[in-house]
Amino acid sequence: MQDTMLNKLDLVIRGGTVVSGQDVVEADIGVADGRIVALAEGLPQARDEIDAKGQIVMPGGVDVHAHIEQVSATGLMTADDWQSATTAAALGGTTTVLAFAAQHRSMRLSEVVADYTRRAAAGAVIDYGFHLMIGNPDPLTLETELPALIDAGHRSVKVFMTYDRLSVSDEHILDVLEIAKRHGALVCVHAENHGMIAWMSRKLLAEGKIAPKYHARAHPRLSELEAVRRVIDLARLVGAPVSIFHVSTREGVAAIRAAVGDGAEVYAETCPQYLFLTADDLDKPGLEGAKWMFSPPPRGHADQAALWQGLRRGDLQILSSDHAPYAYDDSGKLKHGPDATFKEIANGVPGIGARLALAFDAMAHDGPRGLVRFAEVTAANPARIYGMAPAKGVITIGADADLVLWDPDQHRTLTDADVQDRAGYTPYAGCTVRGWPRTVLRRGAVIVRDAVLCARPGSGRMIARQTPGL
Ligand SMILES: [Zn+2]
Numbered sequence: 055m056q057d058t059m060l061n062k063l064d065l066v067i068r069g070g071t072v073v074s075g076q077d078v079v080e081a082d083i084g085v086a087d088g089r090i091v092a093l094a095e096g097l098p099q100a101r102d103e104i105d106a107k108g109q110i111v112m113p114g115g116v117d118v119h120a121h122i123e124q125v126s127a128t129g130l131m132t133a134d135d136w137q138s139a140t141t142a143a144a145l146g147g148t149t150t151v152l153a154f155a156a157q158h159r160s161m162r163l164s165e166v167v168a169d170y171t172r173r174a175a176a177g178a179v180i181d182y183g184f185h186l187m188i189g190n191p192d193p194l195t196l197e198t199e200l201p202a203l204i205d206a207g208h209r210s211v212k213v214f215m216t217y218d219r220l221s222v223s224d225e226h227i228l229d230v231l232e233i234a235k236r237h238g239a240l241v242c243v244h245a246e247n248h249g250m251i252a253w254m255s256r257k258l259l260a261e262g263k264i265a266p267k268y269h270a271r272a273h274p275r276l277s278e279l280e281a282v283r284r285v286i287d288l289a290r291l292v293g294a295p296v297s298i299f300h301v302s303t304r305e306g307v308a309a310i311r312a313a314v315g316d317g318a319e320v321y322a323e324t325c326p327q328y329l330f331l332t333a334d335d336l337d338k339p340g341l342e343g344a345k346w347m348f349s350p351p352p353r354g355h356a357d358q359a360a361l362w363q364g365l366r367r368g369d370l371q372i373l374s375s376d377h378a379p380y381a382y383d384d385s386g387k388l389k390h391g392p393d394a395t396f397k398e399i400a401n402g403v404p405g406i407g408a409r410l411a412l413a414f415d416a417m418a419h420d421g422p423r424g425l426v427r428f429a430e431v432t433a434a435n436p437a438r439i440y441g442m443a444p445a446k447g448v449i450t451i452g453a454d455a456d457l458v459l460w461d462p463d464q465h466r467t468l469t470d471a472d473v474q475d476r477a478g479y480t481p482y483a484g485c486t487v488r489g490w491p492r493t494v495l496r497r498g499a500v501i502v503r504d505a506v507l508c509a510r511p512g513s514g515r516m517i518a519r520q521t522p523g524l
Contacts, residue, residue: 062086063100065498070106070459073113073429074449078422083111085455088497093451104493104500106459110418110425113433114149114180114456114496115410116447118440119299119323119374121402122153123173127189127219130400133379133386133476136177137511142407142474144180144501144509147491149456150437150446150517151406154212155184159219163188163199167208171516178514179507180496181446181456185242187212189219191226196233204237207518209441210297211241215281216248216349227288235294238521240321240440242297245281245306246350250274255397264395266343270333270351272396278350279305286313286320295319295522297439300376302328302350304360311369321439323372324361326405326412327352331481341394344387346481348378349401366427371435375409378402379477386477404477408468414460415487441519455498464490 065085072081074093084092084100122139124132134142143151155170157163167184174182186208188195200211211234213227214220222230227243234241255272258264263271282298286309289296301307301324310322331352336343346352364370380386380400390398410432417428429448437447445454467486470479494502501509 061098063092063097065102065104066097066100067104067106067111067457067459068097070109070111072111072449073425075434076426078425083449083455083457085498088455088499090449090451090453090455093449104459109492110460110462111449112147112429112458112460113447113449114458114494115147116150116433116436116442117143117148117375117377117406117409118152118372118436119325120151120153120377120406122151122377124154124156126400127158127217130380130386130389133381133478136174137179138474138476139377139406140177140179140182140514141507144494145474145505145507146407147410147458147460147494148180148406149458149494149496150181150442152183152185152210152440154187156187156189157195158189161190163190163195163203167203174514174516175512177511179501179509179511180514181517182514183442183517183519184208185210185212188222188230191222191229196229200230200233201237204234204239209239209519209522211239212244213241214244215285216244216246216251221248224284224288227285228292231289231292231294231296235292240295240297240522241289242299243285244300245278245285245298246273247277247280250277250280259395259397266338266341266347266396266399267333267336269347269396270336273349273351275303275305275353278303279309282306282309286310286318289320290318295321297321297323299323300325300328300350301361301364301370302353302357304357307360307364307369311364314369321372322370323374324365324370325374325376326409327376327403327481328361329358329416330412330485332358335481341388341392341399344399345382345479346403347396347399347401348376348403365431371431371439373409373413373431374436375405377404377406377475379404379475381476381478403481404473404475407474408480408482411466411487411490412482412485414489418462418489439522441522442517446517455495457495458491459493460489461492462489464488466490
């Protein structure tokens with residue numbers, strides 16, 4: 055570090071315990087022009103100073119799975135817009151999000167991306183990018199629009215193997231995998247077997263089993279296993295990497311581990327709702343269980359243990375939120391009235407704000423290894439896998455100064471009244487966590503101070519992503 059550089063520090067974050075890659079060190083962080091330029095003890099006085107004594111300094115959270123201001127295939131809008139979703143994210147310690155630009159059957163992908171870009175640019179308070187969600191795999195989409203958008207920096211593509219109005223055929227998944235491989239993008243997949251779910255749902259409804267709890271029964275564990283194996287084989291045929299979203303079952307983790315052991319290039323995530331909730335949470339009076347409905351559904355305690363093990367062993371590299379907020383009223387979950395069947399209730403739970411606090415509580419009180427693992431699965435790995443490293447996800451010289459100061463001992467009980475997104479409830483109400491993000495910086499600017507937002511809507515920036523560093 056040259057003295058001239060040290061004289062030009064805009065900001066020093068002083069005296070914290072810094073989680074930097076594989077290291078946990080007592081160090082000051084020097085910031086200039088929005089980037090980390092120094093990481094050492096005893097940095098000189100800067101224009102601005104933040105006292106981080108007694109706090110854990112983590113890389114800003116990178117959440118690579120969120121549905122924001124998104125219209126579903128059935129025409130339902132998520133409860134959040136860009137401002138409310140990214141406000142909840144920032145207050146929860148997340149500084150980068152990848153959401154979806156969702157193409158439905160008759161839409162032009164380029165128009166969809168332009169529309170989502172405009173809305174994100176107006177509202178976002180954190181940095182962002184888009185997965186290109188392909189619901190209309192016609193020749194214009196596949197041969198012209200998709201390559202151009204990937205080349206422009208949208209370096210991930212989402213396909214569904216289920217849902218009547220969204221799923222694409224194996225043949226089209228092969229097309230998407232090949233185009234993504236050629237142009238340098240990663241394909242992410244919602245992997246469940248559509249036929250199994252449709253068949254189970256039909257049988258349950260015919261027996262009058264319509265309550266929210268039957269949603270979990272309608273998504274058999276085998277439907278995940280079959281689809282995970284199939285899409286891995288489709289990717290192997292093309293010779294492309296693939297990323298499996300929201301793994302929920304022990305068998306799903308085992309299938310991914312086996313395929314990787316066999317040479318397949320597979321990345322995978324899980325989400326808080328699979329680590330902290332079970333199918334029993336859907337078993338509530340009336341339609342109350344709708345608040346815990348999402349796909350795939352939560353499973354059992356043995357699955358939770360397998361998912362934690364998968365995160366520890368690296369079979370699963372990413373812990374995302376899959377934030378998909380629908381209010382528990384007629385704008386969202388209850389749109390089809392008090393007699394709605396589980397098939398008519400919107401799938402999804404909020405989690406963009408709670409993701410990191412839940413994970414910090416579970417992982418970060420375990421010594422340095424736990425702190426490093428938390429930083430890996432919530433920031434470093436998602437940033438690297440989705441083409442945002444080295445600017446995002448790690449506290450290192452040259453990276454964006456996206457930083458979160460955690461008070462490791464603050465206890466907080468999650469309640470519906472405290473949620474910052476617009477779902478109006480949290481599936482984790484009543485859960486007490488230890489550790490809370492008090493100060494959040496995005497590119498060196500304080501956007502959360504003492505757990506209060508101080509960022510302007512539209513101050514988040516779109517990230518031009520690189521070819522994923524796989
Ligand atoms: Zn999702």
